[in-house]
Amino acid sequence: MKKIAVLTITVLFLWSCTENGPSGPDPDDFDREAILINWADNIIIPAFTHLSETTKDLHSSAQNFSSAPNQQNLEELRDSWKDAYIAFQHVAMFEMGTAMDLRYRDNLNIYPTDTTEIKDNILEGGYNLELPSLNDSQGFPALDYLLHGLDENDTELLSYYTSDANADQYLSYLVDLTARINSLTAQVLDSWSTGYRDEFVSNSNNGANSSLDMMVNDYIFYYEKHLRAGKIGIPAGVFSGTPLSSHVEAYYSQGFSKTLFNEALTASIQFFNGIHFESEVNGQGLDDYLDYLNTMKDGADLTTLINDQFQDARNKSESLDADLAAQVENDNSKMLATYDELQRNVVHMKVDMLQALNINVDYVDADGD
Amino acid sequence: MRLLKLILILILAFVFYSCDSNNAPNIDAPEIYEFTRNGESTVSFTGQTTRIQMAAELTSAMLDFDNATEASLLQMYRNETEDGGDANPFENADLNAATKNIKGKVAASADFFSSNTQLSAEIKNQFEAWITAQTEEVFPNEDSLAAVGKPGQIADGSSTRYVNAKGLEYNQLVGKSLIGALMTDQMLNNYLSTSVLDAGTNREDNSNGTLAEDANYTNMEHKWDEAYGYLFGTAADLANPIPTVGEDDDFLNKYLGRVDGDEDFNGIAQETFDAFKLGRAAIEAGAYDVRDEQAQIIRENISTVIAVRAVYYLQSAKTFLDQPEPLYGAIFHDLSEAYGFIYSLKFTRIPNTDTRHLTLQEIEDMLTNLEAGQGLWDIESSTLDQMSETIAAQFEFTVEEAAN
Numbered sequence: 056m057k058k059i060a061v062l063t064i065t066v067l068f069l070w071s072c073t074e075n076g077p078s079g080p081d082p083d084d085f086d087r088e089a090i091l092i093n094w095a096d097n098i099i100i101p102a103f104t105h106l107s108e109t110t111k112d113l114h115s116s117a118q119n120f121s122s123a124p125n126q127q128n129l130e131e132l133r134d135s136w137k138d139a140y141i142a143f144q145h146v147a148m149f150e151m152g153t154a155m156d157l158r159y160r161d162n163l164n165i166y167p168t169d170t171t172e173i174k175d176n177i178l179e180g181g182y183n184l185e186l187p188s189l190n191d192s193q194g195f196p197a198l199d200y201l202l203h204g205l206d207e208n209d210t211e212l213l214s215y216y217t218s219d220a221n222a223d224q225y226l227s228y229l230v231d232l233t234a235r236i237n238s239l240t241a242q243v244l245d246s247w248s249t250g251y252r253d254e255f256v257s258n259s260n261n262g263a264n265s266s267l268d269m270m271v272n273d274y275i276f277y278y279e280k281h282l283r284a285g286k287i288g289i290p291a292g293v294f295s296g297t298p299l300s301s302h303v304e305a306y307y308s309q310g311f312s313k314t315l316f317n318e319a320l321t322a323s324i325q326f327f328n329g330i331h332f333e334s335e336v337n338g339q340g341l342d343d344y345l346d347y348l349n350t351m352k353d354g355a356d357l358t359t360l361i362n363d364q365f366q367d368a369r370n371k372s373e374s375l376d377a378d379l380a381a382q383v384e385n386d387n388s389k390m391l392a393t394y395d396e397l398q399r400n401v402v403h404m405k406v407d408m409l410q411a412l413n414i415n416v417d418y419v420d421a422d423g424d
Numbered sequence: 425m426r427l428l429k430l431i432l433i434l435i436l437a438f439v440f441y442s443c444d445s446n447n448a449p450n451i452d453a454p455e456i457y458e459f460t461r462n463g464e465s466t467v468s469f470t471g472q473t474t475r476i477q478m479a480a481e482l483t484s485a486m487l488d489f490d491n492a493t494e495a496s497l498l499q500m501y502r503n504e505t506e507d508g509g510d511a512n513p514f515e516n517a518d519l520n521a522a523t524k525n526i527k528g529k530v531a532a533s534a535d536f537f538s539s540n541t542q543l544s545a546e547i548k549n550q551f552e553a554w555i556t557a558q559t560e561e562v563f564p565n566e567d568s569l570a571a572v573g574k575p576g577q578i579a580d581g582s583s584t585r586y587v588n589a590k591g592l593e594y595n596q597l598v599g600k601s602l603i604g605a606l607m608t609d610q611m612l613n614n615y616l617s618t619s620v621l622d623a624g625t626n627r628e629d630n631s632n633g634t635l636a637e638d639a640n641y642t643n644m645e646h647k648w649d650e651a652y653g654y655l656f657g658t659a660a661d662l663a664n665p666i667p668t669v670g671e672d673d674d675f676l677n678k679y680l681g682r683v684d685g686d687e688d689f690n691g692i693a694q695e696t697f698d699a700f701k702l703g704r705a706a707i708e709a710g711a712y713d714v715r716d717e718q719a720q721i722i723r724e725n726i727s728t729v730i731a732v733r734a735v736y737y738l739q740s741a742k743t744f745l746d747q748p749e750p751l752y753g754a755i756f757h758d759l760s761e762a763y764g765f766i767y768s769l770k771f772t773r774i775p776n777t778d779t780r781h782l783t784l785q786e787i788e789d790m791l792t793n794l795e796a797g798q799g800l801w802d803i804e805s806s807t808l809d810q811m812s813e814t815i816a817a818q819f820e821f822t823v824e825e826a827a828n
Contacts (some may be wrong), residue, residue: 161579185569
């Protein structure tokens with residue numbers, strides 16, 4: 056009799072345990088490699104391939120401009136810069152492997168750019184663009200300044216490259232910058248095409264050093280720091296209390312910052328859903344993983360919540376001025392409203408998604424000192 | 425039976441109540457750090473504010489490659505020229521006009537150094553050695569990439585750090601070690617000490633309301649305020665510093681704020697502030713036991729802040745070191761801060777004793793360990809764990825609590 060009682064209690068205990076514990080599919084059973092393959096072959100490598108074509112064009116446009124600095128070549132160089140800058144938005148989140156070793160993103164896109172340092176480099180020469188302290192005087196933002204910011208007036212701007220006493224140094228600095236963008240991009244693409252792809256795909260376990268954990272962390276880090284904060288929050292003054300319109304991306308081109316933001320948002324949405332680069336094909340992505348796990352939040356499907364929230368951010372941003380700096384100056388509340396929508400997805404992804412996927416955040420907010 | 429219990433409880437309650445009223449005369453601490461006599465404030469700590477500001481200019485000038493020189497930096501540390509003349513090295517004109525300086529108050533407390541001048545001189549000179557090394561080793565390599573055995577710059581995220589051949593940032597060594605050698609030592613081992621508070625006729629004067637010359641405060645009140653000034657001397661609101669704690673300097677205030685922000689230590693800032701207020705009110709009331717109890721609370725808390733940050737940075741560096749691709753820039757920066765906080769452990773004080781939490785030998789061993797071999801380039805995470813445990817073992821917190 057006693058035995059039966061003990062048994063019954065044990066059974067009851069175990070039963071209630073399983074009832075309360077996690078139920079449903081186990082993350083371990085999901086085919087993570089399928090996601091990694093889709094990311095590598097249909098998103099990351101095609102995006103880098105496309106970017107490397109645009110940076111080649113950028114560099115040759117700069118060389119053309121250097122041999123004949125006139126209005127037409129300036130326009131062409133500006134167009135190439137725009138194409139490459141847009142293409143860059145599709146790879147900016149992939150700071151891993153060689154990109155991480157090279158500190159690729161910091162070399163290509165730290166803004167606001169340091170215009171004093173740019174002028175010092177040009178006038179003094181002898182600069183070493185590999186130094187971390189020169190990260191903010193190179194890349195796309197430095198080109199933005201050199202192609203749009205030296206003067207408001209194109210004739211005056213061109214004179215820096217033609218009649219200025221240091222015109223040759225201006226031209227060679229320009230070409231050095233495009234050469235570096237092009238060669239860094241080629242190095243990253245090359246590593247993906249020659250081995251890193253296989254290493255990335257085969258590291259499909261779970262755990263802090265697995266590809267999926269690292270990639271998801273990089274993705275959320277990018278979304279939080281570079282998309283939400285860098286493109287919208289910092290210029291809107293969310294962190295400083297005072298709006299900083301000059302901190303928008305592509306500040307000097309006056310009217311390109313919203314395009315870059317939109318492109319980056321698109322890239323983030325496509326990555327989450329596993330949509331192939333420059334295609335409508337929807338492959339395996341984080342949405343499928345979450346769906347497999349039946350992830351719900353407050354009674355709603357988490358994938359749907361995240362995608363709806365992306366859409367809300369998109370909708371909110373639609374009324375923004377093409378020049379986000381002008382938007383900050385004229386009606387910053389719309390910037391803040393866009394920021395708030397972006398922020399909501401930080402919570403969905405960084406808290407709810409990571410919990411469902413059993414991934415730990417591997418970065419902390421910088422100490423700031 | 426029940427009645428008996430009730431009576432017992434009543435008796436106990438009465439005993440506790442009477443104990444309480446015997447030991448602690450009821451002292452009302454004000455809401456904020458504001459004390460007056462004849463309608464005028466009696467609070468003064470301008471010398472502390474000045475030294476915090478001098479230290480801030482010094483540490484930032486250590487990275488001013490274009491303008492700073494060994495001579496100008498040493499002048500900031502001493503506020504005088506090499507041959508003892510008047511110097512004006514600061515940007516803030518008030519600091520140039522001031523007769524105070526940093527060096528004179530480094531490792532200069534009554535309790536720890538008045539009969540230990542050899543050690544005091546050694547520590548004072550250590551700061552000069554770091555300053556000189558910055559200009560001799562790091563300045564010429566401003567535009568080189570740091571490598572094993574080679575000073576230069578290294579990226580830490582999107583920041584650039586400037587390190588010596590062993591990966592250490594001298595500016596961090598100076599800044600974080602001053603937290604111990606200047607602020608903490610002066611506070612815990614000098615101004616909060618009975619040897620200073622009760623020096624000469626201070627106690628009698630204070631009890632009789634005899635004021636210091638040309639002042640509206642008694643000597644004892646002023647000493648207590650000077651301790652307060654090393655923590656809150658640059659607060660946005662000097663009398664009500666808690667709302668901005670952590671934002672008011674890059675020294676002790678900042679890290680009290682940081683530790684307070686860790687939920688394991690939440691409340692430490694308010695508790696420290698309350699102890700300062702109550703201690704000061706106790707001085708006015710002539711309740712010297714209450715004063716001394718508050719001093720012990722402050723010793724405990726400030727010592728804890730230093731130890732927590734030392735462990736925090738050791739553990740943060742360990743996280744970066746354990747990654748498949750160690751982030752050396754981040755590791756070096758964390759360990760340079762850790763180095764300074766470990767150095768600062770030389771000035772902590774176990775409440776109700778005359779001793780620091782770790783022995784000087786233990787502290788020196790840890791610092792030597794960080795610099796051994798190729799320095800931070802070949803540090804191992806087991807070493808960082810060992811140091812963290814060594815420190816935490818002498819305090820009331822765990823490595824885990826400090827790390828997050």
